[in-house]
Amino acid sequence: MDNFRVLVSDPISEKGVEALAAAPGIDVDVNTGLPPEELLKIIGDYDALVVRSQTKVTAEVLAAAKKLKAVGRAGVGVDNIDRQAATDHGVIVMNTPTGNTISTAEHAFTLMLSCARNIAPAHAGVLAGDFKAARKAFQGIELNGKRLAVIGMGRIGTEFAKRAQAFNMEVVAFDPFLTESRARELKVTLAESPDAALKGADVVTLHVPLTDDTKHIMNADRLALMNPGAIVVNCARGGLIDEAALKAAIDSGHIAGCALDVFENEPPAADHPLFSLGKHVAFTPHLGASTNEAQENVGIEVAIQIRDFLSTGEIRNAINMPSLDAAALKALGSYLDLAGALGKVLAKLGPENPDSLRVSYHGDLASKDTGLVSRTALYRLLERSRPDGQVNLVNAPAVAKSMGLDLVESTINAQTEFSDLLVAELRKGDEKFRVAGTIIGRSPRIVEINRLFVDVPIEGHLLIVRNDDRPGIVGAVGTLLGEFGQNIANFSLARDKAAKNAISVIELDAPCEADQMEKIRQIPGVTSASGISL
Numbered sequence: 001m002d003n004f005r006v007l008v009s010d011p012i013s014e015k016g017v018e019a020l021a022a023a024p025g026i027d028v029d030v031n032t033g034l035p036p037e038e039l040l041k042i043i044g045d046y047d048a049l050v051v052r053s054q055t056k057v058t059a060e061v062l063a064a065a066k067k068l069k070a071v072g073r074a075g076v077g078v079d080n081i082d083r084q085a086a087t088d089h090g091v092i093v094m095n096t097p098t099g100n101t102i103s104t105a106e107h108a109f110t111l112m113l114s115c116a117r118n119i120a121p122a123h124a125g126v127l128a129g130d131f132k133a134a135r136k137a138f139q140g141i142e143l144n145g146k147r148l149a150v151i152g153m154g155r156i157g158t159e160f161a162k163r164a165q166a167f168n169m170e171v172v173a174f175d176p177f178l179t180e181s182r183a184r185e186l187k188v189t190l191a192e193s194p195d196a197a198l199k200g201a202d203v204v205t206l207h208v209p210l211t212d213d214t215k216h217i218m219n220a221d222r223l224a225l226m227n228p229g230a231i232v233v234n235c236a237r238g239g240l241i242d243e244a245a246l247k248a249a250i251d252s253g254h255i256a257g258c259a260l261d262v263f264e265n266e267p268p269a270a271d272h273p274l275f276s277l278g279k280h281v282a283f284t285p286h287l288g289a290s291t292n293e294a295q296e297n298v299g300i301e302v303a304i305q306i307r308d309f310l311s312t313g314e315i316r317n318a319i320n321m322p323s324l325d326a327a328a329l330k331a332l333g334s335y336l337d338l339a340g341a342l343g344k345v346l347a348k349l350g351p352e353n354p355d356s357l358r359v360s361y362h363g364d365l366a367s368k369d370t371g372l373v374s375r376t377a378l379y380r381l382l383e384r385s386r387p388d389g390q391v392n393l394v395n396a397p398a399v400a401k402s403m404g405l406d407l408v409e410s411t412i413n414a415q416t417e418f419s420d421l422l423v424a425e426l427r428k429g430d431e432k433f434r435v436a437g438t439i440i441g442r443s444p445r446i447v448e449i450n451r452l453f454v455d456v457p458i459e460g461h462l463l464i465v466r467n468d469d470r471p472g473i474v475g476a477v478g479t480l481l482g483e484f485g486q487n488i489a490n491f492s493l494a495r496d497k498a499a500k501n502a503i504s505v506i507e508l509d510a511p512c513e514a515d516q517m518e519k520i521r522q523i524p525g526v527t528s529a530s531g532i533s534l
């Protein structure tokens with residue numbers, strides 16, 4: 001097999017590149033600062049792409065990336081990656097959520113202090129020889145006892161809040177996922193809306209991702225809620241602030257100033273309206289995560305995540321599918337194989353154009369995190385209609401949705417004769433086809449097909465024959481297989497006496513040819529014969 005090719009298109013730490021280059025089976029190219037049209041030309045050659053925030057991974061890039069399996073973001077924000085397009089193309093997107101938290105919180109805090117004390121303009125004044133004038137012009141704002149609104153109390157917001165408490169600031173936080181008990185633990189006041197957090201605040205700091213919901217979360221109305229003389233700090237994403245409204249609020253004298261590491265358009269134009277403000281300003285060029293420590297953290301983390309994904313299928317910090325770390329992979333590995341086999345059996349024997357795939361977990365399995373198990377069954381089922389490799393674990397739910405196929409999962413705690421049982425059922429109206437399996441020892445096995453009990457290890461090439469339950473048919477199938485030179489590795493037979501039909505699941509060393517299948521179907525009493533390679 002050819003080596004996987006990884007393109008690093010934004011600067012990451014050398015140690016990160018080295019970790020990728022040292023991985024067996026991976027070739028890495030570092031090619032940063034590519035114009036979009038150049039990226040489009042070469043992306044088709046790569047299996048994985050590693051970016052920071054500069055590379056725009058657009059729908060166009062993803063459409064051109066025919067071999068791409070993963071995008072790794074060395075950092076937190078993924079607003080430069082078209083997540084929906086990545087999912088639709090079956091490309092997993094992973095970030096490194098923790099590696100730059102402290103550096104970014106420290107940077108945002110530095111910005112707040114600089115803004116309050118006019119460090120940037122005062123510094124410029126000193127260098128320009130205006131010591132006396134600068135000393136007179138730049139009276140600051142004390143932070144002690146002031147009210148701070150933190151919008152987004154995730155990793156960075158929380159670290160910011162802790163530092164503000166050490167400065168004796170009163171912290172009010174808004175975050176839809178912040179619970180009362182967590183707020184109490186962090187000694188912050190929980191606000192029930194952004195407006196409630198901002199009302200009467202002297203400083204606001206933003207730490208939310210940029211999404212359709214958070215765009216311009218700081219608008220004219222919200223700025224007006226803050227105390228006169230307040231300052232605005234943004235080390236998250238430029239699009240969170242309506243920059244024109246901010247400029248107007250500062251010009252009106254209501255807001256004292258702002259400290260920004262990020263801008264709606266980066267790089268901002270040299271004549272950006274906010275750059276004409278003389279005091280209570282601090283601007284940096286998106287430096288929040290730019291420390292030696294943070295870059296080493298995120299560079300190495302992303303490299304290892306991409307390496308492990310390409311080489312073992314381990315999934316960490318994925319934003320468009322459930323994660324599957326080494327421990328979960330070990331615990332669920334056999335169930336993933338089993339689910340894949342059940343999906344393949346349903347693809348072959350279940351109804352065409354189904355309405356739903358129902359996956360149920362019985363016994364001990366019911367308490368496990370099984371999201372990826374269901375997804376695996378779905379993906380293998382969908383391969384029936386997309387055999388060209390265009391469906392995979394990442395896009396299977398989106399593909400199913402586009403086909404009007406519902407994935408319904410349930411857990412059933414009642415014990416069965418097996419300690420674990422995985423049941424997959426394909427439905428089309430009243431028509432149902434069900435198949436179930438379990439793990440015996442370490443061996444995944446199919447144990448039921450449409451309520452008929454079988455015992456089939458999931459390996460090799462299966463021949464599934466359904467026939468009338470009368471003497472001679474199984475013998476005739478065996479004789480024919482012998483004539484074809486087919487070696488039988490395993491044979492499992494089940495019958496429904498009442499319905500007078502039976503099923504044989506025969507594991508063969510090689511798949512039957514089309515003409516051989518036809519001859520088996522012509523045996524009197526055989527109602528169907530299908531081959532499945534697991």
Ligand SMILES: NC(=O)c1ccc[n+]([C@@H]2O[C@H](COP(=O)([O-])OP(=O)(O)OC[C@H]3O[C@@H](n4cnc5c(N)ncnc54)[C@H](O)[C@@H]3O)[C@@H](O)[C@H]2O)c1
Pocket residue numbers: 075076077078097100101104151152153154155156157174175176177178207208209210213214235236237261262286287288289290
């Ligand atoms: N300037 C930089 O260099 C830099 C560095 C790192 C991260 N960032 C930005 O900072 C953001 C936050 O990073 P983090 O590591 O703290 O992420 P995080 O996921 O830990 O925290 C984000 C928080 O925002 C909350 N949230 C989501 N929508 C919200 C809303 N409408 N109102 C209030 N809260 C909301 C979430 O519940 C979450 O707790 C990132 O998305 C990234 O864009 C910038």
Ligand SMILES: O=C(O)[C@H](O)COP(=O)(O)O
Pocket residue numbers: 052053054074075076077078100286288289290
């Ligand atoms: O979201 C992030 O992690 C930061 O914005 C850092 O972006 P950068 O990697 O481009 O510095």
